[in-house]
Amino acid sequence: MKLSKKERQHRLKETIEQTPFITDEELAKKYGVSIQTIRLDRMELSIPELRERIKSVATYQWNETVKALPLEEVIGEVVDLELDHKAISILDIKDEHVFSRNRIARGHHLFAQANSLAVAVINDELALTAKSEIRFTRQVKEGERVVAKAQVKGNDDKGRTIVEVESVVDQETVFSGVFVMYRSNDEKGEA
Numbered sequence: 592m593k594l595s596k597k598e599r600q601h602r603l604k605e606t607i608e609q610t611p612f613i614t615d616e617e618l619a620k621k622y623g624v625s626i627q628t629i630r631l632d633r634m635e636l637s638i639p640e641l642r643e644r645i646k647s648v649a650t651y652q653w654n655e656t657v658k659a660l661p662l663e664e665v666i667g668e669v670v671d672l673e674l675d676h677k678a679i680s681i682l683d684i685k686d687e688h689v690f691s692r693n694r695i696a697r698g699h700h701l702f703a704q705a706n707s708l709a710v711a712v713i714n715d716e717l718a719l720t721a722k723s724e725i726r727f728t729r730q731v732k733e734g735e736r737v738v739a740k741a742q743v744k745g746n747d748d749k750g751r752t753i754v755e756v757e758s759v760v761d762q763e764t765v766f767s768g769v770f771v772m773y774r775s776n777d778e779k780g781e782a
Contacts, residue, residue, distance in 0.1 A: 594622065600632050607638055612670055612681065614641055614736075665711060666703040667739060674714035675752075678741045680704060689733045696731040701766045705756040708741045709770035712754060717775035721751055725768035735760045747771055 594602065599622055606613060606621070615633070619626045633640070667682035682688075688700045702725060710718045731737060739758040747753055751771050758766035 596632075599624070600636055603629070603632050604636055604638065607633075612641065664707065666700065666707045667737070669708070669711060672711065674712060675743050676712070677743065678708050678712040680708050680711075680739045682737045682739070684731055684733050684735050684737060686733065694733040696733070696735075696737075698727055701727065701731065701737060701758055702768070704737060704739050705741070705758055705766060705768050706770065708739050709754040709756055709768075709772060712741045712743060713752060713772055713774055715774040717773075718752075719773045721771045721773045723768055723770045725766065727766050729760075729763065729765050731760055731765050737765065739766075 603618060603622065606618065615626050615629045618629045622629070630640075665680065667680035669678060669680045671677070671679040682700070682704045684696045684700075688696050690697060705725070706720055706723070709720065737758050737760055739756055741754050741756045744753040744755055751773050754770045754772055756766075756768045756770065757764055
């Protein structure tokens with residue numbers, strides 16, 4: 592059943608409020624209309640495009656809370672952050688992230704996204720990666736969106752913070768890592 596424009600726009604607004612990082616492509620598929628129709632609906636409703644929604648959330652959160660890493664040093668765009676608990680970032684894989692011959696993302700970009708998120712989630716002026724265990728579980732291709740989720744798990748026997756990061760594309764895990772983070776306020780101060 593096709594929705595009226597008014598009903599579609601009402602539902603579109605609700606969907607974006609509940610899932611602010613949904614893409615125009617996903618919305619078009621959900622409502623069975625063209626991407627251009629979604630863009631026009633958003634314009635009429637004064638809802639900014641995805642990139643602007645992400646930037647407004649990330650800029651506010653970074654300016655208000657992050658201590659260990661300047662915004663321009665984060666790989667990907669932070670969309671959720673609770674210091675010493677959890678964080679989420681998004682990285683759209685573009686031409687500059689892939690090998691030219693096969694359009695597959697270079698692993699160091701996925702690692703950098705996860706590692707910078709592990710640093711960012713630490714509530715300290717200084718956070719450094721002491722060690723990490725990482726695993727790539729599938730190739731990521733140009734055009735895919737990688738969502739990395741960091742979760743602080745506690746401390747190791749040296750008082751360093753353990754952060755687990757899982758990166759997914761379309762709900763399929765593509766990378767996982769455990770990062771042991773040194774922070775300047777560690778009780779034992781060992782790196």
